Amino acid sequence: MMRPARAVPAPEELLKGLWRQNPVLVHALGLCPTLAVTNSVANAIVMGLATGFVLVASSGLISSAKRLIPNQIRISTYILIIATFVTVVEFIVQATVPDIAKALGPFVALIVVNCIILGRQEAFAGKQPVGRSLLDALGMSGGFMIALLLMGSIREVLGSGTFLGVPVFGSHFEPWVIMVLPPGGFFTLAFILLAITWSAQRRSRSDQKPPRAGEVNGHRVGSDAPAAVPSCHTARV
């Protein structure tokens, strides 16, 4: 629907991460936190903010220091920088929202190994100017937040009958407890992905003569991973 221009305009860097290249829903990155911490909306928001902070801060730092980072050891350097920011954010979360910090468990610390963050450094911040990297990081954080909120809302509303702790159904509603338990996470994400694939297929069929049914992105530039095999680091196997 949105046709990318030849030279990508600045707003596009920000907007692409929100939906068209959504890190979770399109690229299937960062699945662990998406499934693990979305049993309530509050958890999802805190996780989204924490990850967003780390992503924006490390993108800013890495893109401004990219001349100083030797190419051979760039990945380890990125990980060290990310780990530093995660340590910071871990203390902030523990100090400001201790209850949620307990509910999130190890997943705040595990932002270090979230492939979205390392992926953006490798694919974007390590090569692009600071301003663009910050926009890109903000967009991707937004996209991650959207995915988390989507999952969190569905799971909390159906699983506990509440939204941010406020009851949304009458007292007659029997919560679908399974939705807040681990299997519910897998099922919710599966249905969201099904809905997205389905609507994309429909659109491409009515939009234009598609080259092949199921080909979602006829005019997109490279990088969009097909939904087939996700993976941060296992794709090469």
Next chain:
Amino acid sequence: MGDLAWIFFSAMVVNNFTLALFLGLCPFMGVSGRIETALRMGLANIFVLTLTSLSVWVLNRFVLETAPYLRLIAFIVVIASLVQIVEMVIKKVSPTLFRQLGIFLPLITTNCAILALAIFTTARGYGLVEGLVFAVGAGFGLALALVLMASIRVNMDLADVPGVARGLALVLVIAGSLSLAFMGFAGLLSSSG
């Protein structure tokens, strides 16, 4: 002794890293296409988890006492370098073993299951033996989930799945069903604990 058995089975089935705690999903989704690959990945996981457990014990015991805020950075750097060194050693000493496990070793270093094990071990204050038992249990749990998933996916190749559901969505539905099945083990915890 009973305690150790409890730690082992708790980590392996009741709190299965993949199906109950959502850790290590990337290999779970990515390399579960064939049973043999899944099995090797599982073995490599058990190996790296055991190594991690050892290094975490050393770090916690001798280094991080004085600087707990460096925990995360120290874990990730030490684990990554250790795995890299071990990979080189295996390549030199036993090329056969390297062919079996080799390519998987660097990949799983950045797997969240590994770092989570380090964090859990620290948070629960496990000693050396408990930590090792926990790591092996968690490793077997990951391997079990991987092999189960691969076995189901191999059969799914023959099934007539609607085009829309192919790919990740199908894997997630299967994972959800497996996770449901594993919830049945929760009773094990309360009856023995």
